[in-house]
Amino acid sequence: MKKIFIIAIISFLLVSFTDPYTIKRVSDKEFRYEFYTTDKKGSIKNTKHYYWFKGGKVHNTQGGIAGQLLNEEFKKFYHTNQLAEQGKFKKGLKVGQWKTWYENGTLATTQKYCGGLSNGAFVEYDSKGNLVAQGKFKKGKKHGFWINHIAKDTIEYKSGKVFVPKPKLTIEEKAIEKIQKKKDREALKIKKEQVKEAKKIKREQKKNQSKEVNPSATEGTQKAKKDNFFSRLFSKKEK
Numbered sequence: 001m002k003k004i005f006i007i008a009i010i011s012f013l014l015v016s017f018t019d020p021y022t023i024k025r026v027s028d029k030e031f032r033y034e035f036y037t038t039d040k041k042g043s044i045k046n047t048k049h050y051y052w053f054k055g056g057k058v059h060n061t062q063g064g065i066a067g068q069l070l071n072e073e074f075k076k077f078y079h080t081n082q083l084a085e086q087g088k089f090k091k092g093l094k095v096g097q098w099k100t101w102y103e104n105g106t107l108a109t110t111q112k113y114c115g116g117l118s119n120g121a122f123v124e125y126d127s128k129g130n131l132v133a134q135g136k137f138k139k140g141k142k143h144g145f146w147i148n149h150i151a152k153d154t155i156e157y158k159s160g161k162v163f164v165p166k167p168k169l170t171i172e173e174k175a176i177e178k179i180q181k182k183k184d185r186e187a188l189k190i191k192k193e194q195v196k197e198a199k200k201i202k203r204e205q206k207k208n209q210s211k212e213v214n215p216s217a218t219e220g221t222q223k224a225k226k227d228n229f230f231s232r233l234f235s236k237k238e239k
Contacts, residue, residue: 026056031084032077033058037068042091047140048116050092065092078103087113102127111137 026033037053044050046063053059054067069092076085082105087098093116100108106129112120118137126132135146141160148154156163169177 024053026053026058027079028057030079032079034073034075034077035070035089036072038071038091039068040071040091041065041069048093050116051089051094052092092116 022036024033024035024037035053035058044063044065049060049062050065051058051060051070052065052067053070058070059067070089071091072088074085074087074089075083078084080103082103083101084103085098085100087094088096094113095115096113098109098111098113102108104127106127107125108127109125110121110123111118112122114120117140119139121134121136123134124132131149133146133148133150135142135157136144138144138159142157143159144157146155146157156165
């Protein structure tokens with residue numbers, strides 16, 4: 001009877017760790033995890049972070065995998081059974097709306113993902129539920145206006161970099177800028193003409209050098225021209 005019971009437990013564990021349609025439950029010192037996996041693997045991209053399962057643990061690597069990819073529903077719990085994180089995976093990549101919570105149950109962050117990259121609105125709260133920061137991501141990078149409600153500061157980003165708009169110019173400054181641009185265009189035009197003239201001179205120098213190297217050929221050509229001239233002249237007189 002004991003042997004049958006042990007075999008049943010082993011069979012259950014083997015199925016739960018290999019069957020993609022069976023929910024998997026693992027834990028570490030800080031959290032417990034519940035998730036599903038899939039054996040389907042698409043093309044792995046170096047720019048994306050993949051979540052996969054092997055050896056009783058959930059792993060996260062950029063541009064590579066070595067186990068079963070996490071798929072569909074994902075939940076992470078504190079050991080008090082309080083929800084810590086929740087979202088969805090698609091072949092190892094985060095997709096859709098993701099949320100995290102503090103151990104006291106207060107919402108910590110909300111973030112949207114698309115193909116494993118942060119994409120869309122992001123909101124952060126403190127452990128008491130007060131709004132801390134908010135902004136947007138675009139293809140994994142901060143984009144647009146980000147507001148820090150603690151520091152009472154707003155920063156504009158463009159593709160992950162701080163965007164500093166050009167200062168507005170006065171009428172006089174605009175006039176000066178226009179004159180400067182005109183001067184720059186004229187200077188560029190002169191430079192192009194100088195380059196063109198320099199190339200022309202270089203071609204002529206090469207041509208003259210080739211004549212100096214082979215003067216007999218030049219003399220022969222000139223002699224041939226003279227002979228042709230006299231032959232035509234005498235042929236006319238004979239006629």
